[in-house]
Amino acid sequence: MEQILVNGAYLGAQYALIALGLTLIFALMNVMNFAHGQMYVLGGFVTYTIYGQLGMPYALALFVTAITLAVVGAVVEKFLFRPVIKRSQRDESTMLLAAGLGFFLDAVILLVFGEKQRGVPKLINGVFNWDFRVIMPYDRILIFALAVACIIGFMLFMQYSKTGRALRALAQDRDAAQLMGVDVDRYGMTGFALGAMLAGIVGGLLVTITGVNLGMGGPTSTKAFMMVMIGGAGVIPGAIFGGLILGFMESILLSTLASYGDITYLVIFVSLMIFLAIRPNGLMGKPWG
Amino acid sequence: MKKPLLQVNHLTKKFGGLTANHDISFQVFEQEILSVIGPNGAGKSTLFKLISSFLRTTSGEIIFDGNKISNLAPHIVARMGIVRTFQETTIFKNMTVRESVVVAHHIRAKANLFGYFLGTSTARAEEKEFARSADEILDFLQLSSLANEVASNLPQGHLRALGIAIGLASNPKILLLDEPFAGMNHDETMQMVELVRKVRDRGVTILLVEHDMAAVMRISDRIIVLNFGEKIAEGTPAEIQENEQVIEAYLGKEEDLVGLYTC
Amino acid sequence: MGLIIMQNKKILFTALFLIFVLVIIPSLIVMTSRWDLYYTLSSVALLAIASAGVWLTFYIGRINIGQGAFALVGGYVTAILITKAGFSFWLALPFSGLFAAFISVLIGLPILRLRGVYFAMITLVLTEVGRLSALALPITNGAKGISNIPLPGELSFAGITIIPDFASFENPRMAFYYLASVLMILCFATLYRLSNSRLGHLCRSMQQNEELTSSIGVNIAAIRIIIFALSSFMGGIGGSIFAVMSQSIYPSSFQVADSINFMLNCFLGGLGYVFGPMLGTVVLYFGWDLLFQTGKYQMLIYSSLLIISMLVLPNGLLSIRLSGRKKS
Numbered sequence: 001m002e003q004i005l006v007n008g009a010y011l012g013a014q015y016a017l018i019a020l021g022l023t024l025i026f027a028l029m030n031v032m033n034f035a036h037g038q039m040y041v042l043g044g045f046v047t048y049t050i051y052g053q054l055g056m057p058y059a060l061a062l063f064v065t066a067i068t069l070a071v072v073g074a075v076v077e078k079f080l081f082r083p084v085i086k087r088s089q090r091d092e093s094t095m096l097l098a099a100g101l102g103f104f105l106d107a108v109i110l111l112v113f114g115e116k117q118r119g120v121p122k123l124i125n126g127v128f129n130w131d132f133r134v135i136m137p138y139d140r141i142l143i144f145a146l147a148v149a150c151i152i153g154f155m156l157f158m159q160y161s162k163t164g165r166a167l168r169a170l171a172q173d174r175d176a177a178q179l180m181g182v183d184v185d186r187y188g189m190t191g192f193a194l195g196a197m198l199a200g201i202v203g204g205l206l207v208t209i210t211g212v213n214l215g216m217g218g219p220t221s222t223k224a225f226m227m228v229m230i231g232g233a234g235v236i237p238g239a240i241f242g243g244l245i246l247g248f249m250e251s252i253l254l255s256t257l258a259s260y261g262d263i264t265y266l267v268i269f270v271s272l273m274i275f276l277a278i279r280p281n282g283l284m285g286k287p288w289g
Numbered sequence: 290m291k292k293p294l295l296q297v298n299h300l301t302k303k304f305g306g307l308t309a310n311h312d313i314s315f316q317v318f319e320q321e322i323l324s325v326i327g328p329n330g331a332g333k334s335t336l337f338k339l340i341s342s343f344l345r346t347t348s349g350e351i352i353f354d355g356n357k358i359s360n361l362a363p364h365i366v367a368r369m370g371i372v373r374t375f376q377e378t379t380i381f382k383n384m385t386v387r388e389s390v391v392v393a394h395h396i397r398a399k400a401n402l403f404g405y406f407l408g409t410s411t412a413r414a415e416e417k418e419f420a421r422s423a424d425e426i427l428d429f430l431q432l433s434s435l436a437n438e439v440a441s442n443l444p445q446g447h448l449r450a451l452g453i454a455i456g457l458a459s460n461p462k463i464l465l466l467d468e469p470f471a472g473m474n475h476d477e478t479m480q481m482v483e484l485v486r487k488v489r490d491r492g493v494t495i496l497l498v499e500h501d502m503a504a505v506m507r508i509s510d511r512i513i514v515l516n517f518g519e520k521i522a523e524g525t526p527a528e529i530q531e532n533e534q535v536i537e538a539y540l541g542k543e544e545d546l547v548g549l550y551t552c
Numbered sequence: 553m554g555l556i557i558m559q560n561k562k563i564l565f566t567a568l569f570l571i572f573v574l575v576i577i578p579s580l581i582v583m584t585s586r587w588d589l590y591y592t593l594s595s596v597a598l599l600a601i602a603s604a605g606v607w608l609t610f611y612i613g614r615i616n617i618g619q620g621a622f623a624l625v626g627g628y629v630t631a632i633l634i635t636k637a638g639f640s641f642w643l644a645l646p647f648s649g650l651f652a653a654f655i656s657v658l659i660g661l662p663i664l665r666l667r668g669v670y671f672a673m674i675t676l677v678l679t680e681v682g683r684l685s686a687l688a689l690p691i692t693n694g695a696k697g698i699s700n701i702p703l704p705g706e707l708s709f710a711g712i713t714i715i716p717d718f719a720s721f722e723n724p725r726m727a728f729y730y731l732a733s734v735l736m737i738l739c740f741a742t743l744y745r746l747s748n749s750r751l752g753h754l755c756r757s758m759q760q761n762e763e764l765t766s767s768i769g770v771n772i773a774a775i776r777i778i779i780f781a782l783s784s785f786m787g788g789i790g791g792s793i794f795a796v797m798s799q800s801i802y803p804s805s806f807q808v809a810d811s812i813n814f815m816l817n818c819f820l821g822g823l824g825y826v827f828g829p830m831l832g833t834v835v836l837y838f839g840w841d842l843l844f845q846t847g848k849y850q851m852l853i854y855s856s857l858l859i860i861s862m863l864v865l866p867n868g869l870l871s872i873r874l875s876g877r878k879k880s
Contacts (some may be wrong), residue, residue: 032669034812080859088866092615095672096819099812100858107851218808222680225673233669266684269677277662280670341767367769375767381760392753396769402778405750412750459768 002134004251010140012247013147014202018220019227019239020154021198027171027234028191031081034098037221038105039196043069043203044212045113051208052120058208065204066197073196076101077189102217109214119211143205150201151240158236167191171234226272232285241283294319294494295340295371295463300349300359302335309335311518312349317463322485322495324505327515328538333498334467336515340496341373341465342366354462368396370462374452376471380440386451387436390426393458394419419458426454429491430484446477453488464488466497470504482508506530514538573733578726590725594797596837597732598790601739603817603829605786608743610823611752612779613667613759618675619787620811621682622652626788627795627805631698632691634796641704642715645792652788653781660780664773667762679811686803697802704731704796728797735793736830739786744826755779820861822868831869 018040025033033039043065051061084097124138158164166187169177178184203212227246231238246268253264276282293316302310310332317323327333338344340351342363351359358366367373381389397419398405400412427433430450435443440451449469456464469485470478482504489495499505505512506526514522514529516538522529529535581589602623609616626648633639633647663674686692703718704727718724746752757765758772766772795801817836821828839857843850865871 026669030669032672080863083863084866092610092815092819092823093862093866095615095669096816097859097862099816100855100862103851103855104859107849107855111848111852222676222808225676229670229673233673263684263688266681266688269681269684273659273663273674273677273681276666276670276674280666343763343767362771362773363766364769364771367767372769373767375764379761379764381757381764383760384756388753389757392750392757393768395750395754398750400750402751402775406746408745408749416750455764455768 004255006134006136008248008251010144011250012244013144014206015227015247016240016243017147017150017198017202018224019243020236021195022224023228023234023236023239024191025195026228028167028188029081029085031094031098034221035102035105036199036224037217038102039069039199040203040220041212041214041217042105042109043200044207045109047204047207048118048120048212058123062204065200069200070193070197073193074189077192106214106217115214117211117213120208123208140209143209146205163190229276230272230282232282235284238282238284293317294354296352298350300339301347302339302344303347308518313520315513315520315523317494317496320489320492320494321510322489322508323511324509325498325513325515326505331515332518333515337465337467337498341371367459372456372459372461373465374456374467376467380448380451382441383439385437385439386432387423389440389451390423390454390458391419393455394422396459423458426457430454445472450484461493463494463496466495468499469497470499470501478504587723587725590729594728594732596833597736598794599837600736600830600833602787602790603814603833604739604743605783606814607818607829608779608783610818611755611759612776615672616675616783617672617811617815618678619814620679620806620808622656622784622787623791623806624682624686625652625655626791627801628686628692630792630795631701631801634701635698641796642707645789648792649785649788653785656781656784657777660777664776664780676808679808683803683807695803697800699800701796701799732793735789740827740830747826820868822870824867825870828868828870835869
């Protein structure tokens with residue numbers, strides 16, 4: 001039981017971090033970023049290149065990953081999403097643009113990094129073992145700690161920094177924020193960059209555990225959408241809850257349903273659909289986003 | 290006095306712990322213009338949505354023409370003859386004025402959806418009749434010259450007239466008008482007052498929710514005043530102007546007073 | 553006068569289109585002996601049918617990323633009915649569409665209340681649920697799927713053969729081409745009729761404002777269900793023929809990427825135009841095929857073109873023609 005809970009927390013922390021980026025972008029731009037999973041994969045590959053291939057320190061690799069993805073996010077917002085949002089009133093357009101961007105990033109990753117599964121050397125060796133009740137490799141514990149630190153850092157940033165406050169104002173009421181003198185374009189770009197950066201950081205963290213491959217993008221996006229929906233689209237604490245809930249559900253159901261074959265995700269997805277049908281705004285969402 | 294067309298009996302609506310409407314009762318008589326006024330947050334729009342069945346009641350009932358209508362689906366209430374208009378942001382943005390009014394005749398349609406699809410003779414005859422009726426309504430509301438304009442291009446005053454045109458198309462017995470004078474200058478308000486009177490003279494009973502005191506005093510046969518979700522007064526415009534409780538309710542909320550007399 | 557000319561023009565266009573699809577294309581294939589094109593074109597027609605369904609849900613203002621699930625349902629129902637229950641394909645085909653529609657009503661009742669991103673996401677999850685159910689359920693045979701589905705047999709009525717046994721053709725692919733293209737034509741005729749009927753006007757009203765639509769006495773819940781069921785019916789039909797044509801169906805036959813592609817087809821062609829999904833499917837399918845020669849750059853060029861088209865033509869390909877006409 002302890003093992004299941006620990007696994008759940010480990011998964012949940014990473015999931016929460018992915019969901020945070022997605023929900024931030026949604027809250028600011030009303031864009032469901034279909035390319036979020038691809039951004040995560042891209043982050044994994046950047047870390048792989050710098051840490052795994054070039055042999056530079058991991059901290060530097062993670063830093064470069066964060067910067068790279070932030071730049072990608074900013075560019076994508078400025079040159080793709082902003083013009084499309086300005087010209088089109090339909091939600092569909094940005095959603096499809098995001099889908100197109102997902103394909104594009106997949107193509108870029110395929111060309112630059114290839115389609116093979118890539119891994120990097122372990123950060124730390126050894127396994128934490130508490131009486132065989134909880135077994136956890138040290139590197140996972142480190143990654144868990146880093147993910148939690150990122151979440152706390154992000155929350156503090158949103159709460160106390162000037163940029164964070166402006167982003168929150170923008171997310172709450174775009175028009176009011178504009179009237180109050182918030183530079184909507186600039187902060188929209190900042191928010192998008194931040195969201196992409198979070199996705200990249202998770203990629204950079206997880207490449208040390210699970211490795212990275214091209215095919216991970218789509219499923220990651222789907223999972224991230226689910227977490228965001230559980231918590232309520234566009235609600236930042238909601239994303240953390242959504243991530244934790246999905247992490248624990250996965251860990252609990254994987255161990256309890258193992259004997260029934262591969263139905264864990266079916267059960268999770270179906271229960272999510274039922275939950276959303278009853279409570280469309282998720283746990284903490286505002287009506288209709 | 291005439292028999293009431295609409296009766297509201299002890300209507301209460303709670304949102305969680307918040308009581309938006311508490312024990313409200315009144316009657317609406319045929320062919321009168323009845324206004325509901327009150328400061329911001331007095332529960333006017335809640336009452337409005339309850340009557341048009343866009344919200345479910347917590348307790349109490351609404352009787353229309355002898356039938357209980359509270360908590361029926363909005364389209365059924367509309368079919369019975371209680372039709373609401375919306376504030377001007379709620380329109381069919383990408384349709385022309387004429388298209389909007391034609392489609393709003395749906396209530397009168399006798400052919401079923403399959404009939405429309407196949408284009409049966411009933412459906413085609415109805416289409417013709419609706420188009421004719423739509424032109425008549427547009428003419429009546431002086432919108433004919435804008436008939437082929439896309440709705441989102443209309444100026445505010447015309448948008449509101451379009452809202453009324455859409456309402457009239459469904460041949461209502463009672464038309465509920467949601468703040469028909471909001472944001473209008475004096476001249477526009479007076480034109481709108483005339484328009485609403487004309488609609489009443491077609492035989493439509495009018496129930497309106499409004500902020501603009503001057504217009505309400507001018508147009509209404511009777512007025513109901515809400516404050517903090519309760520009915521505090523009911524009477525003719527003259528009676529309401531004399532009512533101490535009403536004056537107090539309005540004076541107590543200074544910012545509303547400013548809003549009332551400056552616009 | 554103008555009206556009559558327009559009608560004649562329409563009839564002319566329809567006739568030309570029918571001749572093109574049913575006579576010219578097959579003759580060209582015979583002349584060039586490119587028999588493989590039958591298969592490609594049949595696929596395009598089937599994808600266009602499924603995309604037409606997605607277009608319908610767009611028409612009532614819902615972003616539907618669940619069509620893959622309904623195509624999968626259609627495919628599996630056909631496969632199971634034919635291989636396990638011994639049904640004729642001609643019976644299994646309508647049954648598959650109806651079953652998909654039935655499922656969509658069950659699911660639609662709760663979820664059609666949702667709008668915007670919420671509906672989009674829940675239908676995306678639905679596609680995943682479809683795939684995972686196909687993997688998990690005993691009757692669908694897991695990841696191995698169902699293969700060796702026989703070709704459609706003879707369809708006869710009162711002893712008269714209406715459609716001969718597909719296996720008796722020298723080239724069954726041609727038979728599939730006719731089947732798929734005739735159904736596609738029927739499907740788009742339905743769409744055209746619908747969008748020009750009163751039902752279409754009501755759908756457009758709902759797309760723009762559901763509250764106002766219900767205030768003019770329209771039972772929006774009923775229309776939503778009808779349209780969603782029709783949409784899923786088309787998905788089911790598309791999936792059903794697809795299963796029989798490829799003689800197999802797997803959980804991976806229709807997945808999230810396919811659901812997104814259906815959506816892209818509609819969007820590229822133009823959401824405001826009935827024939828948008830057909831054009832979008834043709835362009836995307838052949839665009840992808842043509843780019844095959846670019847080798848490893850195929851995906852890159854394809855996705856770039858897609859993004860550029862969204863930037864330049866936010867209202868779809870068909871908007872070029874119409875905006876051109878308006879200016880003149």
